[in-house]
Amino acid sequence: MKAVELFSGIGGFRLACDNKNIRTVFANDIKTLACDVYASQFGTSVLHRGDIKDFFDKIPDHDLLTAGFPCQPFSSAGKKEGIRDPRGTLFQSIVKTLDKNKPKYFILENVKRLLSMENGEHFATILQELSTLGYCVEWRLINAIHFGLPQNRQRLFITGIRDHEPKIRLLPKSDIDQLSSGHLILARDPSRWQEINVHGKAFPNWGLAKEGKFLGCNVNKFSDAAPPVLLRDILSSEVPSDFDFTETTLSWLANNTPVNRYYQGVEIISNQGGGARMGYTIYGINGVSPTLTASTSRHYERYKVGEKFRRLTNYEYARIQGFPDHHCQVVSTYNQYELYGNAVPPPMVEWILGRIFPDKNEDLWPAINQLEIFDHAN
Ligand SMILES: C[S@@+](CC[C@H](N)C(=O)[O-])C[C@H]1O[C@@H](n2cnc3c(N)ncnc32)[C@H](O)[C@@H]1O
Known part of the structure; x- marks a missing residue:
């Protein structure tokens, strides 16, 4: 099994593929530090540095294409004509590679917002393009x-x-079981497959698409969850004082209002005016962290650890994202935050790989005509 990793960053997909014995044969990113x-x-x-547009001819044959692609709005020229025009976007480089190399599988990763951006138009275009390429x-x-x-x-x-046949891989059987007590529809009924371009303002959080049509529903439980891990479980006990708040920051916090909720x-724990200014929020360690971002501003990472107020360390960032502590050690501590914030957590990718390529002959992948699933409330 050979994989190609586009927009490879620091290699979140690569780590997961290595762990599943999938050999990466090509990787590309434009960013020097990554x-x-x-x-x-x-x-x-296997690493090719530079703009993906200069490398299409160098991408070798592969079985699996992976990409955490940057999310760019489609061009306004397309909008004016009343159609979506994804030409020239980075997503198009994925389409071009799938079209040319025809790998059997792909895995793409993006932010939640993609489901609802531009009232669903953005995701509709993506589904339309991918589903009409034969996937x-x-x-x-x-x-x-x-x-x-x-x-x-x-x-x-x-x-x-x-x-040829759409199969459900990303819902474990127990997730499907949770779905089967409500208003049921028969997914095999072709009339239940909607045209992709006739969609609501947001796509549901799970779905299938094929040849310009889709079917989906909101699945709100995740039955395959690993035991929860809290921030306090992964924090370092000895942290250099560089990560402590400055006197100036501490003086701002004196005006914070207690919040104390999850x-x-x-x-x-607290923030200014009960929440209006994220920048002043102090988080506790008895829960999880908010989404780590690629922002170089450290305003979002303020934690109360014991009696101290401090930022998270680069090692703690690595753990929160599922990377080894020293993964980014060749770049400065300052730059590591952004690289981790942009990365895909390898454990999430491993789960997806496990669903597509199961280790043992589990009861996976029911064909949709063997299933009854919930209709989703649009
Ligand atoms: C969301 S990040 C992907 C991170 C990666 N999955 C990881 O685990 O680190 C998107 C990546 O696309 C890269 N990128 C943006 N424009 C590019 C281009 N024109 N050609 C190649 N890479 C590009 C960025 O440098 C960034 O590393």
């Missing part, structure tokens, strides 16, 4: 919290398989 990290961890032989597409929104990571990070995974698993 490539420096990638090269330090995986060598230089059965399946997507699901999953949260890092369920993969033993102390972070509220919802990410959308879009998978594709060149296959929001999506994140413990919020």
Whole structure:
């Protein structure tokens, strides 16, 4: 099994593929620091530095294409004409590679917002393009919290398989079982497959698409969850004083209002005016972290650890994202935050790989005509 990793960053997909014995034969990223990290961890032989548009001819044959692609709005010229025009976007480089190399599988990763951007038009265009290239597409929104990571990070995974019959891979059987007591529809009924371009303002968090049509529903439970891990379980006990708050920051915090509640698993201790200014929020360690971002501003990471107030360390960031502590050690501590914040957590990818390529002959992949699933409330 050979994989190609586009927009490879620091290699979140690569780590997961290595763990599943899938050999990466080509990786590409434009960002120097990300490539420096990638090269330090995986060598230089498969890594191609630079703009993807210069490398289409160099992409070798492969079975699996992976990509956490940057989310860009489609062009306004397309909008004016009343159609979506994805030409020239980075997503198009994925389409071009799938069209040219025809790998049997792909896995793409993106932010939750993609399901509702531009009233669903953006995702509709993506589904339309992928499903008419001969792939059965399946997507699901999953949260890092369920993969033993102390972070509220919802990410959308879009998978594709060149296959005639749509099968459900991203819903474990117990998730499907939870769905079968409500108003039921028979997914085999072709009239239940909607035209992709006739969609609501947001796509549901799970679905299938094929040849320009889709079917989906909101699945709100995740039955395959690993035991929860909290921030306090992964924090370092000895942390250099560089990570402590400055006197100036401490003086701002004197004006904070206590909040003391959990929001999506994140413990919020206090902030200014009860929440209006994120920048002043102090988080606790008895919950999980909010989504780590690629922002270089450290305003979002303020934690009360014991009696101290401090930022998280680069090692703690690595753990929260599911990377080894020293993964990014070739770049400065300052730059590591952004690289981790941009990365895909390898444990999430491993779960997706396990659903597509199961280790044992489990009761996986029911063909949709063997299933009854919930209709989703649009
Ligand atoms: C969301 S990040 C992907 C991170 C990666 N999955 C990881 O685990 O680190 C998107 C990546 O796309 C890269 N990128 C943006 N424009 C690019 C281009 N034109 N060609 C190649 N890579 C590009 C960025 O440098 C960034 O590392």
